[in-house]
Amino acid sequence: MRITIRDFQKMKKDGQPIVMLTAYDAMSARICEAVGVPAILVGDTLGMVVQGYDSTIPVTLDHIIYHAEIVSRVTTKPLVIGDLPFMTYSISPEQALTNAARLMQEARVSCVKLEGGEFIAPTIERIVKAGIPVMAHIGLTPQSVNRFGGFRVQGRELESARQLIRDALAIQAAGAFCVVLELVPAELAQLITEMLDIPTIGIGAGPHCDGQVQVFHDILALFWDFFPRHTKRYANIGEQMQAAVAQYLDEVQKKVFPTTANSFKMNAEVLKILQEEVNSRESG
Numbered sequence: 001m002r003i004t005i006r007d008f009q010k011m012k013k014d015g016q017p018i019v020m021l022t023a024y025d026a027m028s029a030r031i032c033e034a035v036g037v038p039a040i041l042v043g044d045t046l047g048m049v050v051q052g053y054d055s056t057i058p059v060t061l062d063h064i065i066y067h068a069e070i071v072s073r074v075t076t077k078p079l080v081i082g083d084l085p086f087m088t089y090s091i092s093p094e095q096a097l098t099n100a101a102r103l104m105q106e107a108r109v110s111c112v113k114l115e116g117g118e119f120i121a122p123t124i125e126r127i128v129k130a131g132i133p134v135m136a137h138i139g140l141t142p143q144s145v146n147r148f149g150g151f152r153v154q155g156r157e158l159e160s161a162r163q164l165i166r167d168a169l170a171i172q173a174a175g176a177f178c179v180v181l182e183l184v185p186a187e188l189a190q191l192i193t194e195m196l197d198i199p200t201i202g203i204g205a206g207p208h209c210d211g212q213v214q215v216f217h218d219i220l221a222l223f224w225d226f227f228p229r230h231t232k233r234y235a236n237i238g239e240q241m242q243a244a245v246a247q248y249l250d251e252v253q254k255k256v257f258p259t260t261a262n263s264f265k266m267n268a269e270v271l272k273i274l275q276e277e278v279n280s281r282e283s284g
């Protein structure tokens with residue numbers, strides 16, 4: 001049985017931290033499931049960590065569906081959340097509902113995530129009323145990076161902090177079951193967490209949120225030249241991968257690999273017949 005949004009509510013009530021990690025393919029999803037990560041976000045960060053873009057803006061709904069379908073198919077336990085990408089929900093509540101329904105049906109995710117506060121609340125309400133659970137996302141919303149002028153901490157000043165509080169309350173009133181707080185000062189995230197009945201999931205929002213979300217590639221340092229402050233490296237896999245690929249290159253070039261241990265032998269009789277046939281072809 002998969003984790004449900006009711007479990008999220010219970011975890012907040014019980015003070016049990018909610019752990020969420022992004023995953024985009026069978027390997028990352030299986031690792032999350034194997035260690036018991038309760039929630040997987042198939043985020044549009046895949047544009048940056050999988051597709052190699054410098055923002056999430058080029059990601060399309062078809063891309064998310066492709067990756068989310070894999071994650072849903074290879075897991076049985078975690079709640080799988082599919083991200084609605086740039087401009088797939090901002091044009092009208094009807095457009096949002098149509099695209100959220102595609103994500104649910106084609107990728108079989110349990111719920112969708114979208115970015116925005118007060119202004120997107122009517123859209124959240126429309127999707128939720130149709131039966132689709134919505135996770136909201138406020139603070140630094142990466143799809144609006146061009147409006148923010150970079151990936152900057154949000155809500156440091158009085159007015160922007162007040163706006164974030166209004167956003168959080170509007171999202172909750174609209175029926176969102178959870179909200180991601182990204183790059184928000186820890187004190188403000190704590191205020192919002194205490195104010196809301198729904199769980200807050202922080203990324204760069206300090207230790208007082210009800211849960212935390214991180215990007216798979218960041219915590220494993222799959223990119224060793226990029227280290228955002230809000231993350232922590234639990235391994236240096238990228239460096240190890242680079243060293244392994246370099247060694248493979250070197251060994252093939254030097255004819256060290258493959259050896260007989262990596263090769264397969266033919267039946268001696270079959271080989272003898274073949275050799276005779278080849279020899280007689282050459283002499284004839």
Ligand code: KIV
Pocket residue numbers: 022041042043044045046083137180182203213214215
């Ligand atoms: O797309 C994503 O992975 C996200 C997380 C960073 C919260 O939105």
